[in-house]
Amino acid sequence: MSTIGGRYNMIDQIAHVFRISIYLLVGLSSLTIGLSEGHFFPHALSLVLIAVAYIYLDEHPLLTLDSFWTSLLGIAALLAALYEFQLGRINLELRILSASHLLAYFTWIVLLIEKRPQQYWWLLALSILNMAVSASLTTSAAFGLSVLIYLILAIWTLAIFTAYRGTRHLRKKTPPTAEGAPSVLAAAAHRESVPRPLARMSNVRGGFHFDPTDNWLGYRLLFGVLYITFASIVVGLGVFMVTPRIWIGNFQLPSSGDEGPLSLSFGSRVSGFTEEVQLGDIGQILDNPTPVMSVAFSDALTGQSMTDQETMTKLGRDDLLFRGTTLSNYERGRWSENTSFRVERIRGRLRRGSGPAIRSTYKLEPIGRDTLFSITPVSAGRMLNESNTSRAITANAVTGQLQVDTAGETGHISTIEYEVLSELPLQASESGYPEYQYLESNNWNPVFQHISADIEADYLQNPIDLQARSTNFQSLNIRPELVPIAAAFDTYLRDLLEIDEEKLAGLVGLAQQICVSDNDTPLTPLEKMRRLNDHLRSSGEYSYTLNMAVSDPTLDPIEDFLFNRKQGHCEYFASALTLMLRAVGVPSRMATGFRTGHWDEDRNVLVIEQRHGHVWVEAHLNGKWITLDPTAPYDAEDEIAAGFDWSFWTNMKSFLTNFWQTHILGMSLSTQQERFYTPFTRTVSDFARSISSQTGPFGKILPSSGTRTSILNRLLMLAATLFPILIIFFVVGFLLFRRRLRHFLDWLLPQRQSARRRQMVLFFRKFLEIAARNGLARQPSQTAREFADIFTDRFHNALTENSLQDLPRELTEAYYRVRFQGVPLSEQEVADWDTRVNQLYKTLNA
16 A cells, blocks of 8 residues: 555655746746846736646636637737737837737736646746747846756756656546544544555656656656756757857848848847937947957058057047947937938058058948948058958048948858058147048148138027028139039038027027136137036036936937936937037037947957947037047946955856856857857868878879779778778767667667566576575465565575675566566676676575
């Protein structure tokens, strides 16, 4: 009776452990997707329902699969998700969140209905989908840890699920009992009157071996799960590392922008670098460690490599700004480009007689458009991709935006490689800020200076509608055919003064108040720049944050930033300064790109990630573009150092975070090429050359090519070369898979198993013969186990002296497994038993 009771207890224990495991798995996935969203509803309710389902609903389900209410709840969940999805026309994030919430609704329904194995499969599938959607909502290292825990728990749950499904036919069905049994004797009498079920032999069902005497939830299962988990992690990482980061498909959610489809070569779009940018777009990537590009610096004349610090020193700058696009048109929180000017190719190399310059070699990952990033000013540049036949880089005549010349593209580019040369400044900046001049021709310098002076004079005369006026070029001695071009430049610069003074009245008033002169002399444009830039950057009134919460949605986002929140990231600081400069008559625009990055000592390159995205201001003054960065200082390193703890867990967290960001999220196509593809290709090429070189000494004895004998000899030579390699692979494969090979042979040749079963019977018979020879014969009424115990007692001293006291019982158990359970012995076990039985014979017959 104890065997049967133990078996049923184990079966109930498996069901109990399985329910805990699968609910923990679903709970972990719900918690992960909730934290990834940043909102606890609706996924927090899933956690509550999981607890209720485990305690109550599994025994008393509220719904059945085919009930009317189940169908109604399913339809309601779909309608709610569709409603959230259509709201995505206003907020694109809602489209992803609608899928997330739909998973939560379906999870609730499955938790409420009656559970069968099919419903548990549904819960497993929903948990996987939760983790998949979470991956699109967050890049946090905590998500990576959650995935690892999920993998371990999922493998454990699937293992227990296998046992749970296989024991359904054995599951104990507890009869209802009345409260307060009459007496212990009555209960005992009832148990005696109930027929006892016969003990069942162990069997195999659904690929799972059931042994009533074994502990199914022991260390073997645990170690098996850990082994499979480790193997899964290794194989998964291997596949992840070698899968090319080419982002096949590159489709995106529909947007309100008017950009046309791009070639697959430019990948999926990165927020903040499209033709239209909503305030907050760049803020979405400022905590994303995904690499965008790497830059190597060198001296253009000597070729000597340089670090980022050496580059900044030579350029005379405190920071490196990699300029991409410029934004000039603003309307209630949305910036857009001015693309009205022609595009022209820039030089592929420096002019003769040019001064010292810095060569920057870029490897740019696809960002969704053909924009190239570089340090200003750009003196020359060219593409380095072999698939681009023209090797040319184009630039907008006024904005200076660099682009790939797609006309020469003969194949899809993944990682875009190019180099740009920047001449070093011959003298210090007059303004004290970084400055550059895009059109360097002496013919155009007087034109731009004349436009700047005319705009300043117009502002002093009447600051209203400056963009509606125009500059008179009659006083300049320029060729008549160049006058329309000069007029176009004038129009562009005056457009950079456009501002809606009614909607931004508070901003205009603040800018004019800051730029009030301390005496009767009006401030120069440069003085206005300094005052406004310092007000935002160093007055202490504004601070940096990635929190994009809006205090007053009725105000323009920039006025809300200036007067209410007074906190924001670079987009808000740059937008405020650009508009405030326009309010005081200084043409200005926003520039988007990246800032600095982190230096990789091993590769000697500057690695720039999405979180290094940045926005700054370019103001036009005296024919030059002045670079202003009004963003309030924010030193993350100081904060890290202030709270640094040398504890083990802090260091471990730092290590895991760095591994996740560098080797998982930071894995780019160029990194794969350096670490995997190029070394593998080089190894294969070297191996092929080594094989080819082996035929050299035999070339003289081989017949001339083209004959049958020559072909035969070459085939023989190839076979002779590959034979040692095949032998090595065969030996290694045999050592690794010899157990699987043995099982395959047993399946292919059933007589092998039968022979080993018969061998075990012979061992037991020999054991009986040894006992009879020594005066102990087995009685017909004795079981094999009883006889083994009697044998051990009779010959206890002799067995103990030779460490054979456990042999009789172990031999009997092995005999039972082979005879009654159908478990064959392995070849190694046959050899071991042969040795031990012979040792027993020698011990008792010495």
